[in-house]
Amino acid sequence: MTDNNLSGKNVVIIGGTAGIGLATAIAASEMGANVWAAGRSETNIEKAKALSDGKFEVRQADTHNANQLHDIFKEAGTIDHLVSAAIGGERTLKPFVEQSEEQFQAAYGKLWGYAKVVREGYSYVSDDGAITLVSGSPARKISPSTSALSCVGGAVENMVRCLAVELTPIRVNVVSPGTISTAMFDHFGDEKEEKLKAATQGHLIKRAGTAEEVAEGLIFVMNNRFVTGTTVEIDGGRILS
Ligand SMILES: NC(=O)c1ccc[n+]([C@@H]2O[C@H](COP(=O)([O-])OP(=O)(O)OC[C@H]3O[C@@H](n4cnc5c(N)ncnc54)[C@H](OP(=O)(O)O)[C@@H]3O)[C@@H](O)[C@H]2O)c1
Numbered sequence: 001m002t003d004n005n006l007s008g009k010n011v012v013i014i015g016g017t018a019g020i021g022l023a024t025a026i027a028a029s030e031m032g033a034n035v036w037a038a039g040r041s042e043t044n045i046e047k048a049k050a051l052s053d054g055k056f057e058v059r060q061a062d063t064h065n066a067n068q069l070h071d072i073f074k075e076a077g078t079i080d081h082l083v084s085a086a087i088g089g090e091r092t093l094k095p096f097v098e099q100s101e102e103q104f105q106a107a108y109g110k111l112w113g114y115a116k117v118v119r120e121g122y123s124y125v126s127d128d129g130a131i132t133l134v135s136g137s138p139a140r141k142i143s144p145s146t147s148a149l150s151c152v153g154g155a156v157e158n159m160v161r162c163l164a165v166e167l168t169p170i171r172v173n174v175v176s177p178g179t180i181s182t183a184m185f186d187h188f189g190d191e192k193e194e195k196l197k198a199a200t201q202g203h204l205i206k207r208a209g210t211a212e213e214v215a216e217g218l219i220f221v222m223n224n225r226f227v228t229g230t231t232v233e234i235d236g237g238r239i240l241s
Contacts, residue, residue, distance in 0.1 A: 018047070133156055
């Protein structure tokens, strides 16, 4: 049986006020961790506060704002687990040659945000602690119109391998979700579930995943003290389909 190494640990989750980050905040808190979850918008902050039921802290921070990040890191003191599950950039979905240079670059906001979270945060992370980021299946599953997401996801995964080597003994890992039913797809409105169902029919597991299923992957790499430099795929077999 896996030990619960999260009890009493300080866990900071940037991009933790909705979706995968919020599910991870709830799971870590239920395992006895002291959790700080952060995001930008008041709407998500208020929703996360309501769901936290006072059991974890919810703060405002943008992955691109060093001062906001430091305020949370200082409040947490020593961080055992630094997580970023923020989207942090544009989700540019277009054929490569139809994208402007600005659109392609805007997708990299996710990488720059994660880089800032790590750069500003690593010195607060304890030697037996860990940093965990979130990439996405387009990093390895190539489909038309996803070149920007694919390049950014691949860059996040490679950055994680570099950081695992350079920051050891701090462990650094990345979780790669497939198609997950979160607010990321709310722009589909009433058609959201129908669109997700259609999008996943060719996958080995023919449905969208849940934020809680991806959170289990994050909790695994945080909890297991022998895992570093790894990409854990929680994607219903999407990259094999
Ligand atoms: N859902 C999927 O199918 C899927 C697939 C592949 C990869 N992913 C990746 O999984 C991660 C989580 O996505 P999700 O589906 O859980 O999305 P989500 O439900 O929209 O949640 C995203 C969270 O990140 C916060 N956030 C976004 N930009 C931020 C920024 N610049 N600084 C701080 N917080 C920020 C959001 O709050 P605010 O907007 O209020 O800041 C929210 O708390 C992302 O990296 C995404 O690219 C998701």
